[in-house]
Amino acid sequence: MNLWTELRAGAVLFEDDTALVLNKPPGVSVMGERHGTDLARLAEEAGEPVFPVHRIDKNTSGAILFAKELRHHGDLTRQFNRRTVEKVYLAVVSAAAGTTPLPDVGVVDLPLSVGRKNRVRVAGNRADIGFDAATARWSLAAGAEFDHVKSYPSQSRITAVTAGSDGGTTGSGTAAADATHRLLAVAPLTGRRHQIRVHLAWIGHPIVGDPLFDRAAAANGVRTYLHAWRLGFDTAAGKRADVTAPPDPDFWQPVSGGAPARTELDRAYQRLRGSG
Secondary structure: OOHHHHHHHOOEEEEOOOEEEEEEOOOOEOOOOOOOOEHHHHHHHOOOOOEEOOOOOOOOEEEEEEEOOHHHHHHHHHHHHOOOOEEEEEEEEEOOOOOOOOOOOEEEEOOEEEOHHHOEEEOOOHHHEEEEOOOOEEEEOOOOOOOOOOOEOOEEEEEEOOEOOOOOOOOOOOOEEOOOEEEEEEEEOOOOOOHHHHHHHHOOOOEOOOOOOOHHHHHOOOOOOEEEEEEEEEOOOOOEEEEEOOOOHHHHOOEEOOOOOHHHHHHHHHHHOOOO
16 A cells, blocks of 8 residues: 555545545645655555645645546636635634733734745734724734735634633633633635734734744644644535544644534634624
């Protein structure tokens, strides 16, 4: 059994004649890996070429969609371009003392730009980010957005799944973050590179183990606790596929009590959708 066959056997979340969704483990690239292998290359070498429709970062685990033939790739990518694909992530984050407490549901509305060394950042100064409690929205102060670089409107909708150090609670409380960690569900309303990672870090809730903001953790082998949890798209047969990717057991390590109850996760998902 080759590596692709082995990985595929334990990771299929959805499959029909045109599309394949896998639950990608952390530490494996989707495609374009220059100094190792990646899923697209493994599949091609195994005689089953697949075509990634979108990407998640190498350090991110979870649902990734492939077209099984190139002729099906365009329709699937157009769904991402039209923003008809539903994407929800789980993130274990830390919070510094004094960080704004998280609302039941909030929106991070911060434009992104590319800075030095091709690093994605908010297109403004951190000191100009404010939180409006009335609208539960983080945004830049009027006139504070950079005008010397190209910027991209970017929005992420977030909700806390577990209790955190600010004392807030959601769900049944059967799972809780410790004094510095909490579990969030995040729906990127736009699809910019590194959007979730940058948005959460710049509002004071960086993802645990994210090498963009915690090089020491990454150097010590700490994984990035970001997981592509849910993916919804339209199949070639005209039906809606709603796929859930269960995180691997290690993902829950920073969460006191382990994995939350299914009811907690479901409630967080419904809050993000505006129906809970």
